[in-house]
Amino acid sequence: IAGITQAPTSQILAAGRRMTLRCTQDMRHNAMYWYRQDLGLGLRLIHYSNTAGTTGKGEVPDGYSVSRANTDDFPLTLASAVPSQTSVYFCASSDGQGAGELFFGEGSRLTVL
Amino acid sequence: GQNIDQPTEMTATEGAIVQINCTYQTSGFNGLFWYQQHAGEAPTFLSYNVLDGLEEKGRFSSFLSRSKGYSYLLLKELQMKDSASYLCAVRDSNYQLIWGAGTKLIIKP
Numbered sequence: 001i002a003g004i005t006q007a008p009t010s011q012i013l014a015a016g017r018r019m020t021l022r023c024t025q026d027m028r029h030n031a032m033y034w035y036r037q038d039l040g041l042g043l044r045l046i047h048y049s050n051t052a053g054t055t056g057k058g059e060v061p062d063g064y065s066v067s068r069a070n071t072d073d074f075p076l077t078l079a080s081a082v083p084s085q086t087s088v089y090f091c092a093s094s095d096g097q098g099a100g101e102l103f104f105g106e107g108s109r110l111t112v113l
Numbered sequence: 114g115q116n117i118d119q120p121t122e123m124t125a126t127e128g129a130i131v132q133i134n135c136t137y138q139t140s141g142f143n144g145l146f147w148y149q150q151h152a153g154e155a156p157t158f159l160s161y162n163v164l165d166g167l168e169e170k171g172r173f174s175s176f177l178s179r180s181k182g183y184s185y186l187l188l189k190e191l192q193m194k195d196s197a198s199y200l201c202a203v204r205d206s207n208y209q210l211i212w213g214a215g216t217k218l219i220i221k222p
Binding site: 040041042043044058102103106 | 117144146148154155156157158161200202204208209210211212213214215
């Protein structure tokens with residue numbers, strides 16, 4: 001089934017640990033995004049990539065890094081996790097054509113203690 | 114700054130009609146989106162407006178007035194499965210989406 005796969009779906013992490021959230025899409029979309037979703041707030045863009053080999057910073061990039069080595073994969077890394085990074089993380093992609101609606105993965109719930 | 118406002122929560126009755134409003138102030142405008150998000154799930158695309166007027170898609174319709182910075186999502190013949198959060202998002206001049214906090218819609222029998 002075509003779509004976006006995120007892993008892990010849930011993780012509890014000690015503060016100071018390094019963590020990578022994985023995201024893979026098989027729709028051959030050029031653009032990919034990482035958002036975090038917190039109660040009472042809208043989705044906030046962390047990093048994005050308009051095409052393989054390029055990345056850009058979103059609204060809340062501090063403490064996170066991404067890479068886009070190929071079209072399908074867009075991992076998000078927390079170099080040294082802090083409790084304020086406790087959130088639900090969504091990866092999304094779009095083909096950038098027409099409406100360019102986003103297709104979301106199922107989310108990764110991360111708890112940093 | 115950029116801002117998207119929508120009510121935090123609304124309650125409606127099964128079979129009725131509900132209108133969820135969204136007002137926005139953004140740097141530029143390149144379209145407005147509505148997404149549905151069931152609890153614990155990912156957002157899914159509902160509608161897209163870039164020109165003024167009403168877009169109808171089955172039981173759901175979305176309206177846009179660019180001059181007023183206003184949109185609404187109209188849900189008809191409400192079903193229990195429509196209980197979800199509805200997210201309004203505007204694509205700004207940089208083609209990035211600015212999201213509202215979402216409206217939690219509760220449907221009662």
